[in-house]
Amino acid sequence: MSMLSKRLAAKLGNDLVLADGEGMDRYLRDWHRDTVGAAVAVIRPRSVTDVANAVLASRDLGLAIVPQGGNTGLVHGALPQSPSDHVVLSLERLNRIRTIAPDDFSMTVEAGCILSAAKECAAENGMFFPLALGAQGSCQIGGNVSTNAGGINVLRYGMTRDLVLGLEVVLPNGEIWNGLSTLRKDNRGVDLKQLFIGSEGTLGIITAASLKLTPLPTQRETALLAVASLDDAVALYRLARRECCDLMSAFEFMPPEAFPLAQAAMPDLVMPLSGQYQAYVLMELGGSGLVDMADLMQRFLELGMEKGLILDGVIAASQSQARTLWSFREGMVEGQVKRGRHLRTDVSVSLSNLAAFVAEAEAELASALPGCLAISYGHVGDGNVHLNVLPSAGTPDGERDAIIKRAKTIINEVLFRYQGSISAEHGIGREKMDDFRTGLQPTQVQLLAALKAAIDPDWRMNPGVLF
Amino acid sequence: MSMLSKRLAAKLGNDLVLADGEGMDRYLRDWHRDTVGAAVAVIRPRSVTDVANAVLASRDLGLAIVPQGGNTGLVHGALPQSPSDHVVLSLERLNRIRTIAPDDFSMTVEAGCILSAAKECAAENGMFFPLALGAQGSCQIGGNVSTNAGGINVLRYGMTRDLVLGLEVVLPNGEIWNGLSTLRKDNRGVDLKQLFIGSEGTLGIITAASLKLTPLPTQRETALLAVASLDDAVALYRLARRECCDLMSAFEFMPPEAFPLAQAAMPDLVMPLSGQYQAYVLMELGGSGLVDMADLMQRFLELGMEKGLILDGVIAASQSQARTLWSFREGMVEGQVKRGRHLRTDVSVSLSNLAAFVAEAEAELASALPGCLAISYGHVGDGNVHLNVLPSAGTPDGERDAIIKRAKTIINEVLFRYQGSISAEHGIGREKMDDFRTGLQPTQVQLLAALKAAIDPDWRMNPGVLF
Structure with a gap:
């Protein structure tokens, strides 16, 4: 010691x-x-x-x-x-669920509570906490709130910010601010909790959060759809947003490379669609109550085929089949990890720029780094793409670093032309500080500096991050 | 001059x-x-x-x-x-719609744009801006954002805060911060726009806003329902939230007094339900696309009757009938204005306290101010009650002031016991400053003072409000 x-x-x-x-x-x-x-x-x-x-x-x-x-x-x-x-x-030891009130559609949990534990507790009470992401078995609510975590259900339920009713925060001066509340509507001026959501622990330490719950979905319909292009995937999303109204909870796109990557990580996976297509969509409808979701999915698919947007598709006939469809999405991520160190990005552009951005960035990558595999997938509804670049198998470590750096520069240049964000959901942390600084306006720098000086004047909280 | x-x-x-x-x-x-x-x-x-x-x-x-x-x-x-x-x-002359992009589900409008003009422009493009409130023909987007306006659709679409993608703000030092953006997802650290939403012009002047749009609802079902009590109205809301999932856009409760009040303002209104009931609910389902909303409403009403929660009800058979049902809600507000100066409140409690709070506050008002009419109505899903107190017809002006003050004290005391908010949606302004100050914690005062000093050190912006 x-x-x-x-x-x-x-x-x-x-x-x-x-x-x-x-x-x-x-x-x-x-x-x-x-x-x-x-x-x-x-x-x-x-x-x-x-x-x-x-x-x-x-x-x-x-x-x-x-x-x-x-x-x-x-x-x-x-x-x-x-x-x-x-x-x-x-915060791992502060992991209690303090209260759950299904009748108020809310729960209050401590920061160290694992996301999946909060979700399970909600489910046992007939309720649903909609935040859903790959790390949910390990990540904690406090981290979710301070990074404003995203995930696959954002298009319907919003980011973590949209799911928070109140916070308890230990301030940099050691005082405790009790801003916990399960009121659905409280409009007393400046909303202080917003300062701490997404500020990555730089302004205080979140110790507990009051969260919004919705009724537990009793129906869930999952489909894997083949489309002709990312452009068509975007058109299909717009159609789904209108035709399925507010009942669509996920709409993920994947490139054809997703399947061999997933199978490399999970060799038992069997490709659910025959034929080769340029792009795939994993779509989920769900909810509780009187609307027949199976019928809705069926009719939506018929409409999508009629309009020539859906080329082929499969609807999961059971929860286990639905999990298999999702395992392609998850296996694809694991498959990338198996390929060794690579560039992971988390960018967003407006929906109408999504296909053009991906095409342009992939073309520039292909020409500058011909040996690499560029793979784009993500959340269509949010304009959020994970455009990752994987060096070829035998690339030595030093060379990987250079490739990763080069690929990032290429992507950021295209992104800049499309006025996109370098961080759609992952935050800035220490890793993206340089790129974050580059994109700041002078007035933004002023505002951020004034905020930091106001709340953490001695820079004791998470130095090196955001400020 | x-x-x-x-x-x-x-x-x-x-x-x-x-x-x-x-x-x-x-x-x-x-x-x-x-x-x-x-x-x-x-x-x-x-x-x-x-x-x-x-x-x-x-x-x-x-x-x-x-x-x-x-x-x-x-x-x-x-x-x-x-x-x-x-x-x-x-801001009235800054009233342009700068861009509307239905393909991106967004629009960017200047602060002085009238809310109904923004909504109409969205509708002409097949889109919907969900903010809906009585003043929408006069209020402006900048005011809506700086007061974080609520209204009748909050239970489904959230407050104005939830509808804003980006802001342009003139800061107290005269610099312009361009935070406009139509990205759906952008998680680059502290979300500066949150500082200006709901802070009532005390930290800067909002000059334009980028707004989220959803597809224009093509179906809308409106029903007026009679229930046995406010308790039952709350139970019915919970049922509706589950059975109609995310397709319910309004659920307002009204007391029996609403009808004579509305008829006093609009003598042509004919009561759509015979019989006398303790409470009424105005409910709306709506959306675009494949779900049959008329069928959903019908089946929900049958379920509500089966469960003994709905005693009687009428579904509007046309848009014009739907407007008539809503005119009771609006006429009730006008009817109160006709009764002369009175206390208007805008409080919220958690859903499970709603009925008890109203019962307790009304009982205390009846005992302390027997000549007055207390009338409670509002947004069940948000736990938001407008509990208004109307002095009897001939009350002279001076006496009215005393009654209003007394009634407010009584209501606030009950509200305090239920940990409610003195402002669910109207904000604080100058009128609620005393009550706002009373409810502040010392850490909250510190944080607010630090924020104000950081951004408007000379207190030039809207003095007397919030700080």
Whole structure:
């Protein structure tokens, strides 16, 4: 134990402070296991008061705090960078569900509660918490809120921001702001919780959140559809948005390469459609109550075929078949990981630019980096593309770095022409800081600096991120 | 013209500055024509640059700015208070629709654009802007955004905050922040636009907004339902939320007194239901596309009757019948105005407290103010009640003031016990400042003060409101 970590343990108690190298390991590695950070210690509070004390103790010792949830972020926002003055503050022990009130369509959970645990508790009460993402078995609500997490259901239910009714936050001065509330509508001026949603732990530490719930869907219809092009996928989305109204919960597009990639990760997967097509859509309708979703899906598919937008398709006949269809989407991500280090992006453009952006970026990549595989997939309704670039199998590590850097520059240049965002849902963290800074207007810099100075004047909260 | 207004006109040009008493009148009276404010002048910019110049000119002359939209607010947030150092900055001339992109489900409009004009433009393009409120023929988008307006469709589409994709704002230092964007998903850190939404013009002047659109509903089903109690209305809402899933766009409750009040204002209205009931619900389903809404409404009503929650009901057979049903809701508001000055509230509690809160508050009002009529109506799904108290017909003005004050105290005390909000949708403005201050926590006061100091350090923006 270093001197600093000993002093921290003396202030907070040994139970709350972890300073042993091996035990700290899992708090210092990122989700992809690519990158390792460094910190003086990991503080693991058991209560909101513990968090407040940890903030004060860290301040006294001149330590900066890196708040951490499930450590599943993709942009190194929770990865400490200094063995001499960063401490990780893990919220994992604050994991209670404080209240669930199905009659009020709300629940209040602590920051360390695992997303899937919150979803299960809601389901046991006949309710649904709509946030859905790959990491839901590990990520925590506090992390979801502070990164404003997205996922596959955004087109219907919005980002995490849209699902939050209230927050409890420990401020950089150690005071606790109790902004928890299950009121659906409360319009008393400036909405302070918005400051902490998506600000990646730079303005305070979220310790609990009140969340909106909706009735648990009792019907869910999933279809895999083949279309002629990404352009047609966009046209089909517009049709679905109109014809299925507010009952569509997912509309993902995938390129043909998705299937061999998924099969490389999950060899048992059998391609559900014969024939080769330029693009695929995974679509989900769902909800509770009186509308017959199976009938709606069937009629929508007929309409899409009539209009020549759907070339082939399969509707899952059971929940297990639906899971298989989704496993292509998930397997494709795993398949990419198996291909070794590669560029992952998370960009967005307006819907009408989506197909053109992807075509242009892929063409430029193909010409500049002919040996690489560029693969674009994502959430059509949100204009959100994960355009990833995979170096060919045998590429040595050093060369991979150069390729990744080059590919990112190419994509960002095309993105800039389309006035897109470098981060549709993953946030900025430490990884995207350079690109984030480049895109800022002077007035935005002024506003951000004024905010940081107002709320965290000593820059104690997650330094290196956002500001 | 005063010396100050002359100097203002010299800086900005006569065309932009109105300092004549008579012409200023409509900018100085509140929506209910109860209250008159006072200002040095009214500035009416024609462009964003004009707004920026007006901010700088006002600063040079030591004037504070009261931004004003359609002047339809209910809490005096846009009402200037000083003939010596307040200027009204009216956005009415910035009223263009800059772009509408149905293919992107978005539009960008200037702050002075009338809400109904924005809605009509969307409709002409097959799209729908869901914000819907009584004042929509006069209120302006800038005012809607800066007050985070609510209305009858909140249960489905959210408050104005949930409908905004981006903003353009003139900051208190005269700089222009261009945060317009039609990206559906953009997660680059702190979401600055949230600072200006709902902050009632105290942190900057919104000059344009990018808005989310949804497909134009092609079906709309409206029903008036009789229920045994407000408790049953809440139970029926929960059932409707589950059975009609995300296709319900309004669920308003009204007391039996609504009908005579509406008929007093609109004598031609014929009561659509025979029999007397304790509570009524006005419910609307709607949407575009393949779901048969008429069938859904029919089946839902059958289910509600089977469960004993609906005692009687009528479904509008045409759009004109639907308008008649809604005119009870609107006529009830006009009927109250006819009764002379009275207390209007806009409170919210959690859904499971709604019926108990109303019962308790009405009982205490009946016992303390036996001559008054208390009338509660509002948006069930949002837990939002307008509990208004009407003094009896002949009550003289002075006595009315005392009754209104007393009634407000009684309601706020009950509300406090139920942890409700004194402003569900109308905002704080100048009228609710005292009650707002009373409810603040010390940490909240600190955060608000820090924000104000960071963004409007000289307190030039809408003084007397929120801070």
